[in-house]
Amino acid sequence: MATSTPRSPARTSEPLVPGVAADGTLPLPWLAAPLQAAHRLQRSHALLLQGAAGVGHLEFALLLAQTQLCESPRTLDDGRTPLACGRCASCHLVATRVHPDLLLLLPEAWRVRLGWLGEDEGRLAKGEAKPSKDLKVDQVRQGIAWTQQTSGRGRGKCLVLHPADALNTPAANALLKTLEEPPAGQRLILTTTDAEQLLPTVRSRCQKLVLPLPAPHDARAWLEARGLAQAEALLAATGGSPLEALVWAEEGLDGTLLAALPQQLARGDGSALAGRALPRVLDLLLKFAHDAAARAVGGAPRFFADANWPAGAPALPALLDWQRTLMRTARHDEHPWNAPLLLESLVEQGAACWPRGPARAGAARGGPAGRASLHSGA
Template structure:
C-alpha cells in the first residue's frame, strides 16, 4: 500500500548500521546526497529502518544539511512531531497494495504526482519505494523520468533485496548503498538485548542466518513451533503414515512464501546429506537422516531427482519474490509432496 505512516521507533539506528549512517550524514553535510539512493541487502538486516531514519533526518526542520546541521533528528520541531504522529505530509511510502505482490503503475503515478507538489512543512519531500524489484515494467518506466529529472528538492529512497532483479534502467539512475549483514556476535548480542535468551537467539539465528530482524519476527510469531509441526507432518508423509490430503490441508493454510522457503531449507539439507556433510552444518540437524533411517530398508534419496526438485522449488521461490507468480496452493503442495516421495529409493 501507499502510506505516509511512520513511527519514531521505526527510525531507530541499528548498531551495525552506524558506519553507513555516519557516511550518509557526512556526505549530506559536505556536498549533499544524490536524489535517488538504493539500499540493498538481504531481508532482515534493517534496510527499511535505515530508510526511515534517513527520511526522518532529511525532513527535520532543524537539520539543515550543512556543516553546522544536526546529525540526528531534533524530535521537537513541527516536522518531527508530524513524523512521530505518522502523518507527515511530505513523506510517502510506496509498496505493493490491494493484496498484490507487485508495485503497479497507478502507485508510481501517485508518487510522481506527490513529488510534483511543493513541500508543505519541510524543505524537501521524501519517498520510500520498497521492494523496488517487484515494480512491474510499466511502473518502472513511469518512474524513470522522475529519477532522471526529480521535481524540486526531493529524495527517492529505494529498497531492494535482490539487486540483480532490479531493471538496469532503474539501477543506473540510483546510487547504490549496500548494507552488510551484522556479524554473528553482533546479531546474537542485539537479540539478547531485546530480552531473548542466549539459546533462543542462537536457534532463531540458525533458522534466519545473518538476519536478526527476521530472527526476531521468527521468535515473536512462534515460527519454530510451526516449522516443527511441518517437519512432523512431512515425516509422517515420507513414512507413509499420513494421507496426502491431511498434509496438503495443513500446508495450504499457511502463507505460500513461508512454506516454499521451508521446503527450500529441507531440500538444501537433503542435498548436503547426499554429500555427507556433517549434521551440525544442516539447518535441521540430524532430523532428515533420522527420518530416512526410520523409513527402513536402507532408504536413500535419488540425487538426480533431488537436484531437479530443488531447482523447481528455487524457480517457484524466485517467481514469488518477484511478485509475478500465481499458484494454486493446494495443487502446488500436492505436486511437491509427490515429487518428494518419488525421491525415495
C-alpha cells in the first residue's frame, strides 16, 4: 500500500506526524480549533482541508484519522471534541503507519521528503530517479479498491490524499464516484493549499474545512521553543507559516540574510540566492516584487520589514513586467534552466526597476541573457 516501511525522516523539522502524544499533546498546538470545527462536520464523508502551505495539513489529516480510529478517545479541553488517546493499540498502529484502516496516498516527491519509501524504492531513496509530484491514477485506483474492503478493526476506515492539488486529471476523475458515494464507514480526507487548483467536481463533493495559521505570537513562541532564533523575520517572509519557517531555517535562510535581501536585490546582487533551489528563489523574488509594488503605491510590505528597503521607489510598470516574468518562470520551474544564468537574468531585470544608483553587479558585465543560454545543456 501507499504508506510503507517507516524510515527516519529526511529532515529533522519535517512533519513527523506522530499524532497525539500519550499525554494528549497535539502534534501542532494550533490544530485544536480546526479539530473542534471538524467535529461539527463529523457526518461528512469527504473533507477538504484548506490552508496555507506549512500550516500542518498532513498532521491534521492524520490527527483526524487517528481520532476516528482510536479505541479509547479522550476529549479536548472543551470536554466535547473527541481526541485520540495516543495510547491504545489503534493509536500505536497509526503512529507507526501500519494501521489496516488508514491509507495515506502521497506523491513520490512527498514520500522522498518524509523519508517514507518502501524497500523496493531504492532508486528514489538514492536520488537516482526523479520522484513524481503527481498523485497518479494507479495510486487512486489502488486506494479505491482498498476502500471497498471491510474495516480491519471495526471503527470505519480513512483514506487520506495529500495533497489533493497533486491529483492529475485522470486521477481526479477516477476518484469522483468514490468521493460522491464512499462505501459505508469510509471517510476521505483531502488536503490543499489552493482549492482553485482542484477540479470543481472534486471541490463540490467535499465539505471544506479551513486550517488557519496560528496567531503570530503563538507561531513565534512555538518556533523559539524549537530553538529557532530570529523567528520573526522568517515568519514574515514565509507569510506566517511556522513549518515553512523551520524548513527555510534549515536551508540556511535566517533573519540576517532576509534583512539584507531587499537592498541587495534592488542593486542587482543576487548572491544570497545563488545555489538555492529554483522554486525557493522564485518564491523569494516574487515576495520581494510583491512588497516592492506595495511600497511603490504607498502600501506596507508584507514579507520584508519596511526598515530594510532602499530609498527610492521602483518604476511600477517595469516592476509589474518583472512580476509577470517571475510568475511565468515559476510555472515552469521544472524546466531544465541554467540556474545561475537564470538567477542573474531575473535579478538584473528586477534591479533595473529601481532608479539608477550605484553600479549593479550584473549590469557592469553587460547582462547574462545575450552571452549564453538560460537552458541547461544548450
